[in-house]
Amino acid sequence: MASGATAPGIRALRSRRRPPLHRRGLLTLLLVSAFGWSLTAVPWGAGLVHANGAAVIGRILGALLRPDLSAGTLRIALAATWRTFAYATAGVSLAIALAVPAGVLASGVLARRPGVRAVSATAFRAGLGGLRAIHELVWAWLFVAAIGLSPWVAVLALALPYAGILGRVLADMLDDVPAAPLRALRAAGAREWQVLLYGRLPMVRANMVGYALYRWECGIRSAAIMSFVGLGGLGYQIQLSLDDLRFREVWTFVGCLVALVVLVDLWSGAVRRRLSA
Amino acid sequence: MARPAEAEAEAVAGVRTLAGTTSVPPPRGSRVLRLSAWAVAALLVASWAFVLSEENAGVGELLSAETLANAGRFLGRLAGADEDEPAFLNAAGWAEAGRLAWQTLAMSVLAIGFAAVGTLLTTMAGSRPVEGRRGWGGQLLFAAVRLSWVFARAVPELVWALLIVFVLAPGILAGALALGLHTFGVLAKLCAEVVEGLDRRPLRAVRAAGASRAQALLYAVLPSALPSFLTFLLYRWEVIIRTTIVVGFVGAAGLGREFRLRMSYLHYTDVALLLLVYVGLVLAVDAVGVGLRRLAR
Amino acid sequence: MFALEGVAKRYGPLEALAPLTLTIAPGERVALMGPSGGGKTTLLNLLAAAFPPDAGRLSIAGRPAEGLRPGRELARLVGIMPQGFDLVPSLAVVHNVLAGRLGEWGFARSLASLVVPRERELARTALARVGIPEKLYERTERLSGGEQQRVALARLLLQRPRAILADEPVSAVDPARAEALLALLVGIVAEEGTTLVASMHGVPLALRHFSRVVALRRGRLVFDRPSAAVTPEEIEALYALEDAGTRGVA
Numbered sequence: 078m079a080s081g082a083t084a085p086g087i088r089a090l091r092s093r094r095r096p097p098l099h100r101r102g103l104l105t106l107l108l109v110s111a112f113g114w115s116l117t118a119v120p121w122g123a124g125l126v127h128a129n130g131a132a133v134i135g136r137i138l139g140a141l142l143r144p145d146l147s148a149g150t151l152r153i154a155l156a157a158t159w160r161t162f163a164y165a166t167a168g169v170s171l172a173i174a175l176a177v178p179a180g181v182l183a184s185g186v187l188a189r190r191p192g193v194r195a196v197s198a199t200a201f202r203a204g205l206g207g208l209r210a211i212h213e214l215v216w217a218w219l220f221v222a223a224i225g226l227s228p229w230v231a232v233l234a235l236a237l238p239y240a241g242i243l244g245r246v247l248a249d250m251l252d253d254v255p256a257a258p259l260r261a262l263r264a265a266g267a268r269e270w271q272v273l274l275y276g277r278l279p280m281v282r283a284n285m286v287g288y289a290l291y292r293w294e295c296g297i298r299s300a301a302i303m304s305f306v307g308l309g310g311l312g313y314q315i316q317l318s319l320d321d322l323r324f325r326e327v328w329t330f331v332g333c334l335v336a337l338v339v340l341v342d343l344w345s346g347a348v349r350r351r352l353s354a
Numbered sequence: 355m356a357r358p359a360e361a362e363a364e365a366v367a368g369v370r371t372l373a374g375t376t377s378v379p380p381p382r383g384s385r386v387l388r389l390s391a392w393a394v395a396a397l398l399v400a401s402w403a404f405v406l407s408e409e410n411a412g413v414g415e416l417l418s419a420e421t422l423a424n425a426g427r428f429l430g431r432l433a434g435a436d437e438d439e440p441a442f443l444n445a446a447g448w449a450e451a452g453r454l455a456w457q458t459l460a461m462s463v464l465a466i467g468f469a470a471v472g473t474l475l476t477t478m479a480g481s482r483p484v485e486g487r488r489g490w491g492g493q494l495l496f497a498a499v500r501l502s503w504v505f506a507r508a509v510p511e512l513v514w515a516l517l518i519v520f521v522l523a524p525g526i527l528a529g530a531l532a533l534g535l536h537t538f539g540v541l542a543k544l545c546a547e548v549v550e551g552l553d554r555r556p557l558r559a560v561r562a563a564g565a566s567r568a569q570a571l572l573y574a575v576l577p578s579a580l581p582s583f584l585t586f587l588l589y590r591w592e593v594i595i596r597t598t599i600v601v602g603f604v605g606a607a608g609l610g611r612e613f614r615l616r617m618s619y620l621h622y623t624d625v626a627l628l629l630l631v632y633v634g635l636v637l638a639v640d641a642v643g644v645g646l647r648r649l650a651r
Numbered sequence: 652m653f654a655l656e657g658v659a660k661r662y663g664p665l666e667a668l669a670p671l672t673l674t675i676a677p678g679e680r681v682a683l684m685g686p687s688g689g690g691k692t693t694l695l696n697l698l699a700a701a702f703p704p705d706a707g708r709l710s711i712a713g714r715p716a717e718g719l720r721p722g723r724e725l726a727r728l729v730g731i732m733p734q735g736f737d738l739v740p741s742l743a744v745v746h747n748v749l750a751g752r753l754g755e756w757g758f759a760r761s762l763a764s765l766v767v768p769r770e771r772e773l774a775r776t777a778l779a780r781v782g783i784p785e786k787l788y789e790r791t792e793r794l795s796g797g798e799q800q801r802v803a804l805a806r807l808l809l810q811r812p813r814a815i816l817a818d819e820p821v822s823a824v825d826p827a828r829a830e831a832l833l834a835l836l837v838g839i840v841a842e843e844g845t846t847l848v849a850s851m852h853g854v855p856l857a858l859r860h861f862s863r864v865v866a867l868r869r870g871r872l873v874f875d876r877p878s879a880a881v882t883p884e885e886i887e888a889l890y891a892l893e894d895a896g897t898r899g900v901a
Contacts, residue, residue, distance in 0.1 A: 163405055210640075228408045319517070
């Protein structure tokens with residue numbers, strides 16, 4: 078373990094040689110010119126804005142001030158909100174179930190031999206990277222094509238990319254755990270899996286729970302757009318109302334989505350604060 | 355000058371601990387945490403029960419021989435089992451996909467640019483004041499800006515795109531605006547947190563040296579917040595490049611539009627090619643992001 | 652330069668400064684001494700017009716202090732020598748020094764200077780005077796504590812206020828450097844004819860470099876006389892009893 082601890086130490090020392098001041102200016106310049114280049118990619122000119130664009134903006138914004146609050150719409154909105162929430166919750170919970178073992182293997186902390194550790198870490202990190210490189214909606218599309226339309230599409234399409242990102246974060250956290258308590262456990266005769274259960278996992282628990290809660294909030298937004306492959310929920314209702322140009326209904330459903338996200342955000346914020354305290 | 359009061363509070367707390375019984379009182383937040391754990395458990399059970407009670411949702415059906423055979427057939431088609439000349443073995447196909455990837459890249463850069471400009475313009479108005487207090491006009495602005503952030507953030511890119519194509523012609527600009535709007539909400543909130551957490555002493559010193567508010571912004575707030583801002587910007591760029599394909603579904607532009615078309619025409623090997631290019635683009639942007647973030651530090 | 656007439660300040664039940672009457676002439680070098688919590692920092696903040704007194708009249712360079720707001724005007728009168736931590740760490744030294752000119756510059760000029768520094772010669776000369784000319788383009792966070800204090804001093808040189816206020820100017824550096832830094836500060840102040848008011852922990856340092864000592868304890872004036880006339884017994888009495896442990900060693 079001693080060699081394992083010094084190697085990153087040396088790397089850290091080397092990277093502590095800070096870059097000269099100009100680099101950040103260079104980066105800013107680079108980003109600004111990239112933005113300038115991207116502006117040239119837009120076909121500016123007539124036809125960019127629809128002929129009646131201004132009038133439509135007026136209608137959309139006007140509808141925002143008086144969303145449709147009739148009982149019928151609200152009933153639909155409530156059902157759709159619950160469906161979106163349920164998909165998100167099921168998907169993210171499955172993602173966590175997948176991410177924990179995958180993240181542990183991707184961190185390579187179970188392996189004693191450096192060779193085994195490197196292979197396990199590389200293979201699982203690459204796998205997790207592939208999972209999260211593909212957007213959840215693309216996953217959904219592929220799943221619909223492969224297994225047909227079912228709620229499992231939403232759950233699996235959410236679970237795979239979210240497992241990818243959660244697993245990566247868990248692996249990073251497990252790698253960054255302070256070494257001293259782990260050494261103490263090993264000195265007491267613990268084997269690597271015991272070190273994991275009694276040392277690493279308890280130490281990353283608070284951060285990991287906080288991050289999972291944040292991902293839960295993201296999952297709600299993701300679940301809402303699953304409508305694009307034909308699944309129900311808030312996104313589906315928004316799409317239906319937009320197709321019929323019923324903007325007042327659109328804002329009702331968007332409002333439900335905003336409220337749901339804000340509620341989960343506030344709740345998870347409260348939990349995170351108490352966890353880190 | 356809160357120091358004496360603080361010290362007093364500490365002293366009182368110390369006395370209470372000493373005088374307390376031998377059992378350690380539970381920390382203040384634990385009740386909320388326990389209730390939250392139960393609530394999460396209940397919501398989990400309810401959600402899974404709901405999902406499994408829907409049509410076509412049995413675990414048996416999911417793992418049935420028919421479903422598995424379907425999935426296998428689909429994967430085979432992606433790999434080009436049904437076609438004599440799969441698109442990913444065709445130079446012209448690659449050239450077209452490359453062009454689309456370039457367009458997608460431009461859209462993502464444009465989007466992050468919009469988000470950055472919006473963030474720079476609103477962060478100060480939406481942060482708790484760095485010095486002094488605001489007049490009622492400033493407080494009204496503060497509330498409005500905060501509300502706009504929450505709204506921009508809570509609505510997914512795709513829904514923004516759906517709304518925007520009512521006004522703008524589908525294309526790079528519409529997609530970038532949709533992406534930028536959502537990212538703006540995320541980025542601005544993060545930056546406001548950075549600004550609120552800044553050390554106030556350099557700012558006070560610059561003000562004491564005669565700087566106006568605007569100058570103090572340039573010389574104390576901006577340079578201190580810039581590294582974090584750039585880091586967030588690059589992180590969000592990586593998120594955006596993943597999402598451009600989704601916004602493309604709404605008919606915007608780039609890989610997403612083509613992906614959707616090929617999928618509905620059942621041109622499976624085209625889809626496979628586009629997926630390959632897409633994943634390549636995402637991984638390339640991730641790698642570039644890592645390099646640029648090193649510059650930002 | 653400063654005229655106080657029955658100036659007082661309290662924080663809730665705590666009397667930070669009992670009514671104090673005092674005049675400080677231009678060019679004087681005044682050391683504020685006394686145990687911690689004696690009112691030195693409160694007095695400095697009042698002189699800096701950071702907050703108004705609860706009672707009494709305070710005028711700075713003949714003008715009532717309550718009329719002075721942070722900004723160009725006040726910056727020309729009073730400069731504050733920071734304790735450290737008052738520079739922007741991620742900015743180049745040259746910008747931190749040139750921040751002393753912000754009161755004279757317009758917005759456009761300040762913005763342009765962040766890209767290509769303006770009045771570079773001024774900054775270079777100031778840094779040379781404080782003894783670190785080679786650090787002009789260094790990032791400030793990479794400087795040592797003592798060097799950062801010199802940068803802050805260079806900023807004051809550009810600001811050219813008529814009085815400099817310093818709260819424990821050398822408490823962050825080791826004794827040997829403290830002596831050098833203080834000598835530098837006093838030398839510059841003497842050259843420019845600037846008034847200097849500083850709270851000081853180290854008794855010998857204070858007596859060596861300042862012309863006048865104002866001693867405060869529990870918010871009250873204990874004595875106010877030329878440094879040469881201060882006796883060891885008075886110092887002993889000033890720090891005696893409950894505050895005996897807090898005296899500096901430098």
